[in-house]
Amino acid sequence: MPADRAPTRIQRKNRAAILEAALDVFSSHGFRGSTVDQIAKAAGLSKPNLLYYFPSKEAIFNELMAGLLDTWLDPLRALNPDGEPLEEILAYVQRKLQMSRDFPRESRLYANEIVQGAPRLHDVIASDLYVLVEEKAQLLQGWMDAGRINRAHPKHLLFSIWSLTQHYADFDAQVRTLMGDEDPFDAAPKYLETLYRRMLTPES
Amino acid sequence: MPADRAPTRIQRKNRAAILEAALDVFSSHGFRGSTVDQIAKAAGLSKPNLLYYFPSKEAIFNELMAGLLDTWLDPLRALNPDGEPLEEILAYVQRKLQMSRDFPRESRLYANEIVQGAPRLHDVIASDLYVLVEEKAQLLQGWMDAGRINRAHPKHLLFSIWSLTQHYADFDAQVRTLMGDEDPFDAAPKYLETLYRRMLTPES
DNA sequence: CTTTGATTTGACCAACTGGTCAAACTCACG
């Protein structure tokens, strides 16, 4: 194990390679479906060498998750109370959609965990995410009460945004097969903009 | 292995118990994350006894999947070309939502597979489901061309219905944690009806 | 070049996994 001095050049490179490889492997096979050997090989290391940098398979996974969650929630945090409501929400949707296109492995890693009951994530969902959702749900509710967007259950509104955007990453295999030659991300931005614009634009 | 005579009473009972147990285990741990022993114990059998009824772990999984896919696609098949378009679509949404509430394990089993790249399902998606989606996408397109519902990319419309409804089963762990005491399925039907009604009702 | 700490690896281990098999047990039926 490296001492807790400042990391050497080799340590930085190898730890990064391991996390990158682990993201690939974990996101496509889930935690139990992935083997340390797979990750090591994908990172270009031997298994004992990998375990020289991380104490266990679970430690790799946890570090990956910790790093992921922050960036994952950033778009929601960025929802600006002082902005124009409809445009804020539409921008949030597009940001989330872009993340599905640019970081599909992260999305699938998260999905894998939640589908299996969030055994390793329950705590952070019940604390950090819960608080954030409460806050943003109240913001949405305020906008609705002020008549600036159409009424809808604010939490379900958030769920629907997550669901619709992450679907393109999580169900990528299905979506691409059914779309044939057409790239799903060509029409998706416009489809989702239309959907939320029609749903949320205040009625006259 | 039982001969291919008519199944005995014991065979029927045990095979059913195995499939029920397998649905539980596979849907919460994925294929690779599940062990034959787990399934056997959940079915109240010993491992060799379970393997007396099914030749392998994969055989159990395949039988489960085959049984699932048919019922899974039935609601979409039921989309009636001769019905009132908006009501047909809304009814489809509600049917799918009910399936998420009543058969969440089936939904998660399916999600697990697709998230991991649909290795065992690619063929049936590329054939049966592809054909069905093409047919129903054309039906939707026809309704739009006739001005009976608002325009939107028909395939993305289908994806959004799947995504929004299955989310309540697949991300159940997250949704329930964030909703607190409130049952997600209380407000979900109305939320989704509102969403699709606003989006699809033809503009004057 | 030497030394010292960082890095890498082959060999190994115990636990677990999917699956087999012969022997034992149970049950329906004559």
Added chain:
DNA sequence: CGTGAGTTTGACCAGTTGGTCAAATCAAAG
């Protein structure tokens, strides 16, 4: 009750898995 087919199981096996360890190799500072 006996008998043969249907059912169940303990013991076992080979392959895989996460993880360890001592020994070997490498890199950089003196």
